[in-house]
Amino acid sequence: MYDIDGQANQDGLRVCPRCATELSSGDVRGHPRLTCPACNYIFYLTPAPVTCVIVERDRSILLVRRRYPPKTGMWCLPAGFIETGESPEESAAREVQEETGLDVRITGLIDSWATSEDPRTPVVSFAFTGAIVGGELVAGDDADEAEFFPVDSLPDDIAFTTHRNAIRKYLDGRYPPRGPDS
Ligand SMILES: [Zn+2]
Known part of the structure; x- marks a missing residue:
């Protein structure tokens, strides 16, 4: 086991x-x-670099359900470790392809964070945005489900603080809360 x-x-x-x-x-x-x-x-226990990607379609966000530990069974953004020789953007697009079947073009960097919530290693996490350019939605690799969730009904228990931070920051920028006068 x-x-x-x-x-x-x-x-x-x-x-x-x-x-x-x-x-x-x-x-x-x-x-x-x-x-x-x-x-x-x-x-040297250096942090491992990881990426995650927000892919939005029709006011919905692409999430995957984790097949393996840590946090098996929880939903999160398509994500994974950067391989030696890959750029962060290449890694991010590859992870989306492997876990969801969709081809994306990386369109921007949302932010980066350092955390210790992965039990294997400290990580530095880069959160990107991506636009779909091809492929068909089918879960694979580390994901046993891949699904678009409407931005106003995302799962409560999204794995990883960095993914929750990325989603919050992305949505705050894209759908700013409207004040009473706007
Ligand atoms: Zn020695």
């Missing part, structure tokens, strides 16, 4: 991946790091 809590990058690391000497916890220029006393390898 896949244990998400056992996947954290740093937890449980005991020996140097280079020389197999036991790692020790040390202070490297002001940061706590795991280091190797034999070969001086330093383990």
Whole structure:
């Protein structure tokens, strides 16, 4: 059974991946790091970059239901880790294609956030907007459902703070709340 809590990058690391000497916890220029006393390898727990995309059609937003941990069964934006060599925009468009079958053109950056809510690794999350340019809606890869939700009836339990922040910021910009005089 896949244990998400056992996947954290740093937890449980005991020996140097280079020389197999036991790692020790040390202070490297002001940061706590795991280091190797034999070969001086330093383990940097850097955040992993991830992307998510808001795709809107007919006043509805594209969400996917998560097939795997963390947060299995919850809805979220199409999202995933950037692969080595990919630009953030390429990664974002690829994730939408894999999880929803739709081809999108990335049209803008909403914002970026750093969080620690993924148990595997700290992340820096880039939220984009995308416009559909082709494809057919069919869930795939890490998603077991893909569906457009009207902006005024989105699911209550959207996974990940960054996705909720991105949706809120996007909707506030696109559909500003109207004051009594407007
Ligand atoms: Zn070593």
